[in-house]
Amino acid sequence: HELFLQASLPEPPKFSDSLAVGLYSWMQKAAEQSGLIEDLCSAFEEEEVFLILDLCAYMLSRESAVMQHFPAWAREHVLFSDNILNDTYLGQFLKHNLTVSKIGLFMEQWARRNLGDGRVYLCYDSTNVNSQAEGVFIVQKGHAKDNPNLGQVNTDYVVRQSDGLPLTYLHSPGSVTDIAQAQEMIAFANELKVKSDHEVELCMVCDRGYISEKNLRHMDKAGINYILMLRTSFGLYEQLAEDAIDSIKSYKNELRTNSETELYGITRSCTFYEGGPECHAQILWSAERYTVKRREISANLAAERLKLEQFIKQHQGKSLPAEDLAWIPAYFKLITHPGIPLITEKKQRGRGQSTVKIDTPTFLVTGYEDDEQAINKLYQKAGIVILITRKSLTAQETEDAYSKRDCVEKVFRALKSHLGMDKIGVTTEEAMHGKGLLWFVASILHALLFNGTASLRTADKKHYTVPAMIDQLEAIKADKNLSSSKRHRRYKLTQRQQKILAQWHINEQKIDKMIADLED
Numbered sequence: 001h002e003l004f005l006q007a008s009l010p011e012p013p014k015f016s017d018s019l020a021v022g023l024y025s026w027m028q029k030a031a032e033q034s035g036l037i038e039d040l041c042s043a044f045e046e047e048e049v050f051l052i053l054d055l056c057a058y059m060l061s062r063e064s065a066v067m068q069h070f071p072a073w074a075r076e077h078v079l080f081s082d083n084i085l086n087d088t089y090l091g092q093f094l095k096h097n098l099t100v101s102k103i104g105l106f107m108e109q110w111a112r113r114n115l116g117d118g119r120v121y122l123c124y125d126s127t128n129v130n131s132q133a134e135g136v137f138i139v140q141k142g143h144a145k146d147n148p149n150l151g152q153v154n155t156d157y158v159v160r161q162s163d164g165l166p167l168t169y170l171h172s173p174g175s176v177t178d179i180a181q182a183q184e185m186i187a188f189a190n191e192l193k194v195k196s197d198h199e200v201e202l203c204m205v206c207d208r209g210y211i212s213e214k215n216l217r218h219m220d221k222a223g224i225n226y227i228l229m230l231r232t233s234f235g236l237y238e239q240l241a242e243d244a245i246d247s248i249k250s251y252k253n254e255l256r257t258n259s260e261t262e263l264y265g266i267t268r269s270c271t272f273y274e275g276g277p278e279c280h281a282q283i284l285w286s287a288e289r290y291t292v293k294r295r296e297i298s299a300n301l302a303a304e305r306l307k308l309e310q311f312i313k314q315h316q317g318k319s320l321p322a323e324d325l326a327w328i329p330a331y332f333k334l335i336t337h338p339g340i341p342l343i344t345e346k347k348q349r350g351r352g353q354s355t356v357k358i359d360t361p362t363f364l365v366t367g368y369e370d371d372e373q374a375i376n377k378l379y380q381k382a383g384i385v386i387l388i389t390r391k392s393l394t395a396q397e398t399e400d401a402y403s404k405r406d407c408v409e410k411v412f413r414a415l416k417s418h419l420g421m422d423k424i425g426v427t428t429e430e431a432m433h434g435k436g437l438l439w440f441v442a443s444i445l446h447a448l449l450f451n452g453t454a455s456l457r458t459a460d461k462k463h464y465t466v467p468a469m470i471d472q473l474e475a476i477k478a479d480k481n482l483s484s485s486k487r488h489r490r491y492k493l494t495q496r497q498q499k500i501l502a503q504w505h506i507n508e509q510k511i512d513k514m515i516a517d518l519e520d
Contacts, residue, residue: 014075014083014084015075015076015084016075016076017479017480017482018076018477018478018479018480019076019077019078019477019478019479019487019518020061020076020077020078020473020474020475020476020477021078021476021477021478021489021511021514021515022472022473022474022475022476022497022501022511023057023060023061023077023470023473023474024057024077024078024079024080025078025473025476025501025506025510025511025514026449026473026500026501026504026506027053027056027057027445028080029504029505029506030445030448030449030452030504031053031445033504034444034448035110035113036110036441036444036445036448037049037053039106039109039110039113040052040053040106040441042105042106042109043102043103043105043106043109044097044098044102044106047081048093048097048098049080050079050080050081051080051081051085051093052098052437052438052441053080053441054070054074054079054080054081055067055070055090055438056438056441056442056445057077057080058070058073058074058077059419059420059438059439059442060418060419060442060445060446060470061073061077061470061474062420063417063418063419063420063467064420065419065420065421065425065435065438065439066420066425067087067090067091067094067425068087070085070087070090071084071085071086071087078478078518091426091431093434094426094430094431094434094435094438095426095428095430095431095434096430097434098433098434098437098438099430099433100433103433103436103437106437107168107169107440108191108192110167110168110444111158111167111168111188111192112192112195112196112197114160114165114167115160115167115192115196115198115200116160116162116198116200117196117198117199117200118198118199118200118201119201119203120160120161120162120200120201120202120203121160121161121162121203121205121227121401121404122158122159122160122161122167122189122202122203122204122205123158123159123160123161123205123206123404123405123407123408124156124157124158124159124182124185124204124205124206124210124408125156125157125206125207125405125408125409125412126154126155126156126157126178126181126209127154127155127157127412127415127416128142128152128153128154128155128174129152129153129155129421129422129423129424130150130151130152130422130423130424131150131151131152131153131423131424131432132150132151133151133424133426133427133428133432136151136427136428136429136432137173137429138153138171138172138173138174138429138432139151139152139153139173139174139432140152140173140174140175140176141174141175142154142173142174142175142176151174152174153171153172153173153174153424153432154171154172154173154174154176154181155169155170155171155421155436156169156170156172156181156182156185157169157408157411157412157443158185158188158189158408159407159408159411161205161401161404161405161407163447163451164407164410164411164447164450164451165444165447165448165451166411166440166443166444166447168185168188169436169440170184170185170188171432171433171436172184178209178210179209179210179211179212179214179215182206182210182215183214183215183218186204186215186218186219186222186224187218187222189202189204189222189224190222190223190224193222193223193224201225202224202225203224203225203226203227203391203401204219204224204225204226204227204228205226205227205401205402205404205405206226206227206228206229206405207228207229207405208228208229208230208231210228211228211229211230211231211234211388213272213273213276216228216272216273216276216279216388217273217276219390220276220277220390224390225389225390225391226388226389226390227387227388227389227393227398227401227402228387228388229385229386229387229388229402230281230386230387230388236270236272236281237386240268240270240281240283240386241283241381241384241386242381243268244266244268244283244285244384245377245380245381245384247266248264248265248266248283248285248384249264249285250264253265253266253395255284255395255396255399256396257399257403258403259288261286261287261288262285262286262287263284263285263286263287263399264284264285265282265283265284265285265395265396265398265399266282266283266395267280267281267282267283267393267394267395268280268281268283269281270388272388277390279388279389279390280388280389280390280391280392280393281386281387281388282386282387282388282389282393282395282398282399283384283385283386283395284384284385284386284387284395284399285380285383285384285385286383286385287383289382289383289384289385290379290380290382290383293382293383294379294382296382297378297379297382301331301375304329304332305332308328308332308368311365312365312366312367312368315365317364318339318364319339319340319341319342319362319363319364320339320362320363320364320365321342321360321361321362321363322361322363325363325365328368330371330374331370331371331374331375331378332368332369332370332371333368333369333370333371334363334365334367334368335365335366335367335368335369336363336364336365336366337363337364337366338361338362338363338364339361339362339363339364340362341359341360341361341362342359342360342361342362343357343358343359343360344357344358344360345357345358346358387402411443411447414443414446414466415439415442415443418446418466418467419439419442419443419446420439421439446466449466449469449470450466452503452504453469453500453503455503456499456500456503463496464496464500469496469500472494472496472497472500473497473500473501475494475497476489476493476497476511477489477490477491478515478518486516487515487516487518488512488515489508489511489512489515492508493508493511
């Protein structure tokens with residue numbers, strides 16, 4: 001009764017008696033040094049910028065984008081904002097404050113700041129995020145890998161290859177194809193190039209989902225170089241692979257790789273579309289790809305053999321014209337005997353009703369055998385990857401650039417695994433754009449923390465992952481003295497905490513100065 005008597009206890013304070021300060025102190029320094037705060041302030045009001053940073057800190061800390069839990073989290077953390085805002089306000093903030101025009105202005109400023117100069121490789125890819133929102137235009141059914149029954153929103157990212165820093169992003173309806181999405185991103189890249197204060201040579205690095213005549217025409221017109229994977233369904237692929245397969249695996253064509261796998265490469269000039277400029281086909285043969293694709297081809301051959309055996313059994317003793325056998329793959333040789341000719345009548349031209357009889361040869365199919373040479377060549381071609389480049393690069397230069405394309409995949413992995421992008425969690429298109437901005441800013445902060453601590457991972461990869469480092473920063477607390485109401489740090493910084501903060505020249509004295517300046 002004495003402990004919980006309402007009349008004798010004070011009202012609870014706005015903030016907890018123990019506040020996490022480490023993540024805030026790092027974010028403040030990193031966001032200032034990178035120009036992130038300045039670029040956000042160029043498009044948003046100061047209070048809006050502070051709330052954006054608070055929400056991103058929450059996403060990094062909780063590995064979640066469910067904003068209903070933000071007020072409880074905020075009570076235990078030092079914030080950029082002055083007040084803790086409830087989830088109702090946050091919903092309105094996403095919907096009304098983070099407008100498309102403001103987002104576009106910020107993205108242009110950020111991309112221009114970080115574009116760099118000289119030859120710049122930009123890795124570009126897209127992912128989809130499922131949504132159960134109904135009646136929203138941007139949520140449409142597409143080609144979702146996990147649940148094709150749900151609507152989705154497509155999200156494209158452009159990432160600077162040199163360090164994996166996100167430069168810009170794009171939301172589009174879930175039904176829009178990768179090729180169509182790319183055209184808007186190409187236009188944005190061209191505009192950046194034109195407005196850049198430096199001499200810059202852009203090169204877009206994309207996978208096979210983005211190669212098309214229309215996209216290449218856009219990039220050729222804009223003067224943007226590219227490295228694109230050629231799809232195996234293109235006629236040009238078969239032509240180049242056939243030309244190279246007998247000569248590519250020479251010691252003279254061997255390339256360096258980060259792994260022990262064999263890799264060979266040669267360059268051939270080609271033209272991708274009629275009337276287009278000369279481009280270059282970088283034909284690579286990878287032992288790793290060969291091993292994977294060989295199993296796939298073996299399974300396909302087994303299925304084709306079964307299909308052919310059933311066909312022969314069903315048509316045993318039947319005379320078949322050549323067109324009925326046209327579907328049979330070239331790597332099988334049919335065992336045939338002449339069949340009964342197929343006799344048809346055809347009317348002759350001119351007056352009268354005279355006709356002429358036409359004998360069409362037919363075949364009795366009694367069996368088949370493998371074309372060993374054709375199948376061996378098919379297996380060898382399984383190891384071939386063809387990259388199309390606009391600029392004249394060597395096969396080694398092309399391989400080095402394309403092998404780092406996974407930097408954009410790493411951004412998507414961070415967004416979906418550590419920043420809550422596995423689901424959208426909003427029900428209006430305006431709020432979806434707002435949530436997209438938060439994810440983009442959070443992915444920038446994630447990249448800044450990862451890049452800034454690269455030297456620490458040379459000796460210890462386990463303890464210097466981004467989630468592990470955020471846990472370390474979150475453990476730095478400012479505790480209130482209940483007698484004086486002043487806050488202080490009760491425990492010294494651990495060695496890991498000191499190493500992380502030292503990358504941004506933050507020491508214990510600066511942490512203590514920041515804590516002393518806190519006001520409840």
